[in-house]
Amino acid sequence: MEKTLILRSAVEKSLALSNLSRKAYRTVLTATLIAFSSAVLFASLVLSQSLKSGIAGLRSRMGADLLVVPEGYEKGAENILLSGEPNYFYMERKVLDSVRAVEGVENASGQFYLTSLSESCCDFPIQIIGFEPESDFVIQNWAKSRVKTDTNEEFLLSGSNVNLTKGSVKFFGNEHKISARLSKSGTGMDNVIFCDFASLERIFEDASSRGFGFISDGDTKNKLSTVLVKISPDSSADAVALRIKKVLPGVHVIVGEKFIRNFSEKLSAIFVFLYSISILLFLITIISLALVFSIMINERRREFSILRVLGANRSLLCSVLFWEAGILGAGGSILGIGLSALIVIPFNALIAEKLGLPFAMSGPGWILAFAGAVFVVTVLSCLISAANGAVRVSKIEPYGDVK
Numbered sequence: 001m002e003k004t005l006i007l008r009s010a011v012e013k014s015l016a017l018s019n020l021s022r023k024a025y026r027t028v029l030t031a032t033l034i035a036f037s038s039a040v041l042f043a044s045l046v047l048s049q050s051l052k053s054g055i056a057g058l059r060s061r062m063g064a065d066l067l068v069v070p071e072g073y074e075k076g077a078e079n080i081l082l083s084g085e086p087n088y089f090y091m092e093r094k095v096l097d098s099v100r101a102v103e104g105v106e107n108a109s110g111q112f113y114l115t116s117l118s119e120s121c122c123d124f125p126i127q128i129i130g131f132e133p134e135s136d137f138v139i140q141n142w143a144k145s146r147v148k149t150d151t152n153e154e155f156l157l158s159g160s161n162v163n164l165t166k167g168s169v170k171f172f173g174n175e176h177k178i179s180a181r182l183s184k185s186g187t188g189m190d191n192v193i194f195c196d197f198a199s200l201e202r203i204f205e206d207a208s209s210r211g212f213g214f215i216s217d218g219d220t221k222n223k224l225s226t227v228l229v230k231i232s233p234d235s236s237a238d239a240v241a242l243r244i245k246k247v248l249p250g251v252h253v254i255v256g257e258k259f260i261r262n263f264s265e266k267l268s269a270i271f272v273f274l275y276s277i278s279i280l281l282f283l284i285t286i287i288s289l290a291l292v293f294s295i296m297i298n299e300r301r302r303e304f305s306i307l308r309v310l311g312a313n314r315s316l317l318c319s320v321l322f323w324e325a326g327i328l329g330a331g332g333s334i335l336g337i338g339l340s341a342l343i344v345i346p347f348n349a350l351i352a353e354k355l356g357l358p359f360a361m362s363g364p365g366w367i368l369a370f371a372g373a374v375f376v377v378t379v380l381s382c383l384i385s386a387a388n389g390a391v392r393v394s395k396i397e398p399y400g401d402v403k
Helices: 002-022 024-062 074-083 094-100 197-209 237-247 256-299 301-309 314-344 348-355 364-394
Strands: 066-070 105-117 126-131 156-158 168-171 174-177 192-196 226-231 251-255
Touching: 002 024, 002 314, 024 256, 024 314, 024 348, 024 364, 066 074, 066 237, 066 256, 074 251, 094 105, 094 226, 094 237, 105 197, 126 197, 168 197, 174 197, 192 197, 226 237, 237 251, 237 256, 251 256, 256 314, 256 364, 314 364
Parallel strands: 126 192
Antiparallel strands: 066 226, 066 251, 105 126, 105 226, 156 192, 168 174
16 A cells, blocks of 8 residues: 555656746746745845844843933944944043943943044944943943953954954054954944053054044043933933933933834834735735646646546546646745855845844754755645636546536
8 A cells, every 4th residue: 555655646746847847938037926925035034034133132231221412313322232333523532421420320431433444454444432341331241252451461252244354454454452352242333442441542542653643533532422321220221311311401312222123113114014015925926827838738638537537547647737836836935945045144244244233143943944944835825826726627528528
């Protein structure tokens, strides 16, 4: 019995492959349509998950409950967080002391944005940010390895996208050893080099001595760009932000969680668009395949009638049709997934740059899961499309027409 079933399956598969190869042009066009819809679905799933991972990375990298920036420069601060777009803006350093004195503030740490530069370490301009390791409660937590500070040495931390040479970067002819590399987040922070203020001043002086000019004046003793604030557990972020603005009317306070929530809501429109396009393409594919199988059956009435005369029963004819649909679905989906992966995975950094949004490429586990899901959905869609054709085939009589 088992051998009979295996033999029958082999015959059905052989007939299906023979039918597909005999109509090569139609087979190629149908497989191309299936591949295209599979590629779009796979790409939309990978991109959506990568954007969601980027949001998660942004939440972890935000770190601070509040971000204090000069009034009018909140967009610049957001662009640095989201896409790493270099920027600079400054306010008086005394703002840090004023913020620390506000009720509900548990800790505050200042940062200084040095204007962007493009050096041998990178293929893109990077942002150098000076920070205070002593008061910092965010940056050093991102390091892949334990960070050891030594007041006699430079203290630099590099984002994951910054290219290092033997653990160092070269700015204006001088090597600077990186103390630790930060783990990847998929945000603009991956393109940043953080350093203590003493190191920042040395980099600025090296640039000035070689005739490189910065728009900023490098006055780290009297200026700051941002103040990161950690509020006490029993305080409200909105309430503390309001107190800071009352004490310092010339600043803008970004509430971390609110900023991330608003950003996530904006991204939801992108997710809806990606999923809608994928669903629409699959509906078009299913309808098109159903039409293809219907036309194919009309063309092959004589063939199916002869097979009936030779002893083929209705179930064998239906099985042959489902084999054809399954082979088309499997081949088309594998082709589409493969081509989509060859575009999305190798060029994910370029995609992230063009999107200008937090983007952390999905891991191998997610990619394999998406590939498997798209394969199953595609094959099932093809089988569903062939169902109506199978019903019509089952009604064929020897030397008869389709009823």
